[in-house]
Amino acid sequence: MTQHPLELFAVDGLIDSDAKDMRDTVRAVLADRVRPHIAQWYEDATIPARELTRELGALGLLGMHLEGYGCAGTSATAYGLACMELEAVDSGVRSLVSVQGSLAMFAIWRYGSEEQKQEWLPRMAAGEAIGCFGLTEADFGSNPGGMRTSAKRDGDDWVLSGSKMWITNGAVADVAIVWARTDEGIRGFVVPTDSPGFTANEITRKMSLRASVTAELVLDGVRLPASAMLPDARGLSGPLSCLSEARFGIVFGALGAARDCLEVTIDYCREREIFDKPLAAYQLTQAKLADMTLELGKGVLLALHLGHLKDTVGVRNEQISLGKLNSTREAIAIARECRTLLAANGITGEYPIMRHANNLESVLTYEGTSEVHQLVIGQALTGESAFR
Amino acid sequence: MNIVVCVKYVPDAQSERGFDASDNTTDRENVDGLLSELDEYAVEEALKLVEAGEGEVTVLTIGPEQAADAVKKALQMGADKGVHVSDAAISGSDAPATSLVLAEAIRKIGGADLVLTGMASTDGSMSVVPAMLAERLGLPQVTFASELTVDGDTVTIRRDGDAASETITASLPALVSVTDQINEPRYPSFKGIMAAKKKPVERWSLADLGIDSSQVGLGAAWTKVEDVTKRPPRQQGTIVPDEGDGGARLAEFLASQKFI
Ligand SMILES: Cc1cc2nc3c(=O)[nH]c(=O)nc-3n(C[C@H](O)[C@H](O)[C@H](O)COP(=O)(O)OP(=O)(O)OC[C@H]3O[C@@H](n4cnc5c(N)ncnc54)[C@H](O)[C@@H]3O)c2cc1C
Ligand SMILES: Cc1cc2nc3c(=O)[nH]c(=O)nc-3n(C[C@H](O)[C@H](O)[C@H](O)COP(=O)(O)OP(=O)(O)OC[C@H]3O[C@@H](n4cnc5c(N)ncnc54)[C@H](O)[C@@H]3O)c2cc1C
Numbered sequence: 001m002t003q004h005p006l007e008l009f010a011v012d013g014l015i016d017s018d019a020k021d022m023r024d025t026v027r028a029v030l031a032d033r034v035r036p037h038i039a040q041w042y043e044d045a046t047i048p049a050r051e052l053t054r055e056l057g058a059l060g061l062l063g064m065h066l067e068g069y070g071c072a073g074t075s076a077t078a079y080g081l082a083c084m085e086l087e088a089v090d091s092g093v094r095s096l097v098s099v100q101g102s103l104a105m106f107a108i109w110r111y112g113s114e115e116q117k118q119e120w121l122p123r124m125a126a127g128e129a130i131g132c133f134g135l136t137e138a139d140f141g142s143n144p145g146g147m148r149t150s151a152k153r154d155g156d157d158w159v160l161s162g163s164k165m166w167i168t169n170g171a172v173a174d175v176a177i178v179w180a181r182t183d184e185g186i187r188g189f190v191v192p193t194d195s196p197g198f199t200a201n202e203i204t205r206k207m208s209l210r211a212s213v214t215a216e217l218v219l220d221g222v223r224l225p226a227s228a229m230l231p232d233a234r235g236l237s238g239p240l241s242c243l244s245e246a247r248f249g250i251v252f253g254a255l256g257a258a259r260d261c262l263e264v265t266i267d268y269c270r271e272r273e274i275f276d277k278p279l280a281a282y283q284l285t286q287a288k289l290a291d292m293t294l295e296l297g298k299g300v301l302l303a304l305h306l307g308h309l310k311d312t313v314g315v316r317n318e319q320i321s322l323g324k325l326n327s328t329r330e331a332i333a334i335a336r337e338c339r340t341l342l343a344a345n346g347i348t349g350e351y352p353i354m355r356h357a358n359n360l361e362s363v364l365t366y367e368g369t370s371e372v373h374q375l376v377i378g379q380a381l382t383g384e385s386a387f388r
Numbered sequence: 389m390n391i392v393v394c395v396k397y398v399p400d401a402q403s404e405r406g407f408d409a410s411d412n413t414t415d416r417e418n419v420d421g422l423l424s425e426l427d428e429y430a431v432e433e434a435l436k437l438v439e440a441g442e443g444e445v446t447v448l449t450i451g452p453e454q455a456a457d458a459v460k461k462a463l464q465m466g467a468d469k470g471v472h473v474s475d476a477a478i479s480g481s482d483a484p485a486t487s488l489v490l491a492e493a494i495r496k497i498g499g500a501d502l503v504l505t506g507m508a509s510t511d512g513s514m515s516v517v518p519a520m521l522a523e524r525l526g527l528p529q530v531t532f533a534s535e536l537t538v539d540g541d542t543v544t545i546r547r548d549g550d551a552a553s554e555t556i557t558a559s560l561p562a563l564v565s566v567t568d569q570i571n572e573p574r575y576p577s578f579k580g581i582m583a584a585k586k587k588p589v590e591r592w593s594l595a596d597l598g599i600d601s602s603q604v605g606l607g608a609a610w611t612k613v614e615d616v617t618k619r620p621p622r623q624q625g626t627i628v629p630d631e632g633d634g635g636a637r638l639a640e641f642l643a644s645q646k647f648i
Contacts (some may be wrong), residue, residue, distance in 0.1 A: 004517050006519070016584055018581055018585070021464065021576070021581045022578050022581055023573050025576055025581070027573065058577065059575060059578060060577045060578030060580075061578065071581050072582065073582070074576035074578055074582065078578075
């Protein structure tokens with residue numbers, strides 16, 4: 001009898017039965033609806049975003065850890081575990097869900113007016129409306145505070161001008177949460193994507209996150225009523241708190257991609273005969289598998305710990321940074337190591353390894369690069385800010 | 389309309405299934421189990437009927453401790469209440485005994501306008517429990533429904549056969565077994581999963597149902613599994629290298645096996 005890497009860590013004992021049932025449901029739905037197609041979607045650089053969003057919405061997956069307004073109101077840990085299942089299939093699918101639930105819906109849920117919540121959240125939870133989150137600009141990624149997109153008062157209205165870059169779901173969204181500079185600092189706006197002056201240009205030729213829509217948003221004098229501003233978000237802390245929510249999902253998600261690579265690789269090593277015996281029977285292989293399993297398991301234990309904190313006393317941003325840094329860094333290392341074991345087969349689309357590895361390049365970068373999270377942790381340790 | 393759905397907890401076909409060496413009954417203790425997939429169609433059909441009208445869906449299972457999972461799954465899908473009949477004496481029961489316990493449980497529930505079952509369990513797969521249960525309850529039985537509608541006091545089903553499809557009606561209350569063609573069972577939603585914990589589940593023993601333990605169990609079974617042998621591993625297939633006569637040799641092979 002062989003054991004699954006996570007069975008070795010007996011992680012299931014740390015998860016309550018609701019979260020386990022939700023995880024198993026997500027796994028079953030994805031196995032049924034997404035897994036059979038994902039390699040092709042990736043190859044074709046496409047994702048049936050609308051259809052998929054509706055299906056995941058029917059399940060209650062979108063904004064699942066938010067309360068009210070049609071959201072399921074699950075634990076944060078259950079949300080994390082769902083992200084792990086999503087990303088075990090593909091980081092692009094997880095990105096769609098992260099942006100919808102943790103960035104766009106969370107921004108409205110946390111900072112929106114009652115009217116904005118009523119208008120958008122139930123439809124977004126059901127997957128009838130897709131959201132995106134525009135913070136990054138071409139020249140301002142790690143330093144979003146430098147953004148140039150502006151919102152100017154014109155009577156009671158706001159007029160938004162500028163552009164946003166690398167926006168997930170951008171070209172399929174019904175609503176964009178756009179962060180812009182105003183006389184009173186950075187503010188967030190709920191922008192219906194059919195507003196005159198709003199365009200989204202899809203970014204093609206990506207070598208990573210191909211089963212995910214990434215776009216440039218152009219705001220050419222987009223006129224919005226006063227009610228479009230998120231009343232309760234003032235300054236950069238607003239968008240940063242949304243990012244912290246989404247990062248929490250990535251802490252679990254990235255490990256899902258690593259888990260998938262490791263599962264495939266263990267099976268492969270047991271089947272593949274080299275010099276007359278299975279690849280799995282070589283010490284070098286076993287050392288690799290053991291080390292990868294250890295990193296995966298440690299990562300999952302940290303993720304579950306952060307989940308437990310978030311569900312009980314709350315989790316601090318620098319703690320999420322620990323998880324984001326660890327999960328993405330170890331996941332990509334695992335994917336690459338798995339690739340060595342599959343050798344030539346590892347570079348093909350027949351196996352998910354290279355797809356995961358390529359996806360993880362984006363996951364390492366977005367929602368704060370690894371370097372930025374090192375700086376966050378460094379600042380917490382030393383009291384010195386080394387950002388500039 | 390109040391509906392009782394009979395659901396069976398069966399060993400997961402994906403895991404290693406086996407027999408209890410002492411009495412040749414299915415090993416139900418040492419395997420992962422689940423709500424029989426074929427019974428999910430019955431649950432789904434009940435939920436659709438109640439959602440379109442009114443009433444309650446009660447799920448009923450007979451089975452060991454872990455069979456509570458089958459009830460839980462049906463509640464997560466949206467059923468309103470559960471009944472789990474469990475008693476050590478039931479172990480080894482045959483179809484007549486199973487139908488007896490189901491019948492008494494349904495009486496204790498207070499009857500139903502409609503009793504729904506799957507077309508067969510995925511382990512025993514005799515497809516006879518529904519018929520026996522209908523007989524015991526004195527209900528019209530309409531089996532193998534691939535379509536079901538209720539209009540007033542009448543239930544109408546379509547049964548697809550090889551040669552023809554039959555349309556059959558019966559007056560309510562009635563028992564209907566449904567096939568895997570009737571619908572596409574839903575996945576439990578997250579709200580459903582969280583709500584299930586708060587739904588009432590009754591646990592009944594044989595005594596609660598007024599059944600004497602001598603009427604059920606292996607001892608009371610009319611038939612007995614005498615011996616169990618594992619199917620031998622599959623033989624290596626015949627490989628026919630195509631030397632221009634591949635088609636003919638394939639036809640020869642099929643003819644020799646009486647396939648054509
Ligand atoms: C596929 C994809 C999807 C995305 N989706 C979204 C989205 O939906 N919404 C959104 O707003 N953004 C999105 N982004 C943007 C993403 O958040 C940014 O790419 C990220 O913040 C990094 O910014 P940058 O690419 O401009 O890198 P830069 O900021 O130019 O960084 C370049 C390098 O400098 C390093 N660096 C930065 N600051 C420091 C420092 N102080 N000290 C030392 N080194 C430093 C970085 O770590 C990096 O290695 C997405 C990106 C990708 C790739
Ligand atoms: C290995 C093995 C050994 C067996 N040995 C014997 C034996 O020695 N003698 C003997 O007579 N029989 C024996 N049986 C049959 C066993 O008793 C049946 O499994 C049982 O009676 C139910 O019949 P079924 O599973 O064929 O149900 P089916 O008639 O195929 O079930 C149809 C429907 O009835 C309902 N239903 C069935 N069982 C239940 C339940 N427990 N709770 C709620 N609803 C239910 C479900 O809706 C199901 O879809 C054996 C079965 C197996 C697998």
